[in-house]
Amino acid sequence: MNEFLFGAAAFVLATVALGLARILRGPGDADRMMATQLLGTGGIAALLLVGEATGEGAIADVALTLALLAAFASIAFVKASSDADDATNDPRS
Amino acid sequence: MNWLDLFTIVAVCAGAFFFLAGTAGLLRFPDTFTRLHALTKADNLGLALVVLGLLPHARGVLAGLKLAFVWLLVLLAGAVASQLIARVARRRRPRA
Numbered sequence: 597m598n599e600f601l602f603g604a605a606a607f608v609l610a611t612v613a614l615g616l617a618r619i620l621r622g623p624g625d626a627d628r629m630m631a632t633q634l635l636g637t638g639g640i641a642a643l644l645l646v647g648e649a650t651g652e653g654a655i656a657d658v659a660l661t662l663a664l665l666a667a668f669a670s671i672a673f674v675k676a677s678s679d680a681d682d683a684t685n686d687p688r689s
Numbered sequence: 690m691n692w693l694d695l696f697t698i699v700a701v702c703a704g705a706f707f708f709l710a711g712t713a714g715l716l717r718f719p720d721t722f723t724r725l726h727a728l729t730k731a732d733n734l735g736l737a738l739v740v741l742g743l744l745p746h747a748r749g750v751l752a753g754l755k756l757a758f759v760w761l762l763v764l765l766a767g768a769v770a771s772q773l774i775a776r777v778a779r780r781r782r783p784r785a
Contacts (some may be wrong), residue, residue, distance in 0.1 A: 597695055604701045608708050608739075609756075615712040625777040626721050630728045633770060634715060637732045637763060638708055641739045644756065645701070648743050656755050663759055667766030674773040678780070 601649035605642040612638030628675045630638030693745040700742030707735035721778040725771055732767045736760055 615638075618631040640659045647655030711731020718724045740760040747753035 597697070600698060601701070603744055604705050604739075607705050608735075609734055611705070611708045611712045616714050618715050624721055625782060626774050626781070627724060629774055630721075630724055631715060633767070633774075634711060634731060637736055637767070640759060640763060641704065641708065641736050644739060644743055644759065648746055648771060651748075653748065653752060656752065656759065659759050660755065661760065663762045663766065667762070669772065670766070670770035670774065674770070677777050 598649040603646045605645035605649070608638050609642045611644075612616075625673070625677060629670065633666060633670055636662060637668070652658070696740050697742040699747060700738050704735045704738030704742065707738060712734060722775060725775055725778075729767060729771050733764055736763055 603679050614633050615631050615634050619628045622628060641657050643659040643662065647653070647659070708731050711727050714727020714730070715724050737760055740756050743756055744753055747756055754778055
């Protein structure tokens with residue numbers, strides 16, 4: 597059972613790492629941010645799987661912290677880019 | 690191997706499949722909004738199935754509740770963040 601859980605964690609991490617190619621290609625900032633968000637969620641899933649496999653309960657706390665940080669990262673991105681838009685142009689928005 | 694282990698294997702495999710599908714969509718779909726669609730499926734369903742698969746093995750009620758809270762937090766944050774990211778993307782390209 598533990599081997600299966602480790603394998604699943606490795607699979608999820610490898611998949612998400614493949615998705616990081618979207619950060620290289622872009623084209624927009626929003627696309628790059630989405631790849632980062634996928635990395636956050638995949639990291640949470642991998643942490644939970646590893647935590648179950650090793651029997652280390654504290655890893656679930658790490659996953660909880662990572663979930664909170666990923667949420668703040670997205671909000672910071674949106675805040676920064678909408679501030680930049682407001683400063684440069686488009687008084688309608 | 691009992692039934693709970695079998696349930697865990699099926700659910701975690703389904704979750705891993707959704708992560709694979711989300712990554713494939715993120716890499717292959719043509720524009721920002723379709724990519725956002727693929728990403729949110731992976732976020733919500735993939736993590737939900739992984740958490741669901743792990744729940745039968747949780748040590749005690751508190752550990753199970755913590756797993757459910759991780760999923761709920763990701764669900765809420767993902768829903769809000771995807772709306773905000775879509776708004777930024779639309780404002781950058783109003784005619785697209």
